[in-house]
Amino acid sequence: MTPVQCRMARAALDWGVLDLAREAGVSTQTIVRLERGEALKQPTLDRIREAFEAAGVEFIAENGGGLGVRIAKRS
Template identity: 60%
Template sequence: MARAGLGLGVRELAELAQVSTNTITRLERGESLYSRTVEAIRVALETAGVEFIPENGGGAGVRLKRLEGMKL
């Protein structure tokens, strides 16, 4: 959902996170990855503009960060 919200393809996210496209595909299928790999992908998504929302009764989620000066 985070990747789609940013309009990134698998290749673009893989490049940003410095991982293989197969790694992104495995993550999206719910397969196990090393924690350092998941962290690299998370940092890449956050740098690109995603904010991860902790579970608050409705489950964890993501949203796009609000850009300064921009009304949504």
């Protein structure tokens, strides 16, 4: 997950920094650092990504069309 994907995922969910921090169990400063491009420990990144995925976000890898995110279809 890149800083841009983090911002895109928050926008897709209409989450602020505080919302993501609460859902991931991290501080708001941690989210700010991630979105600035600062390095975070892998377990912290995993918690943030898991919070997004639990909310229905899918991360799209670089596949010729660029990195991205989307909201998963609910069955």
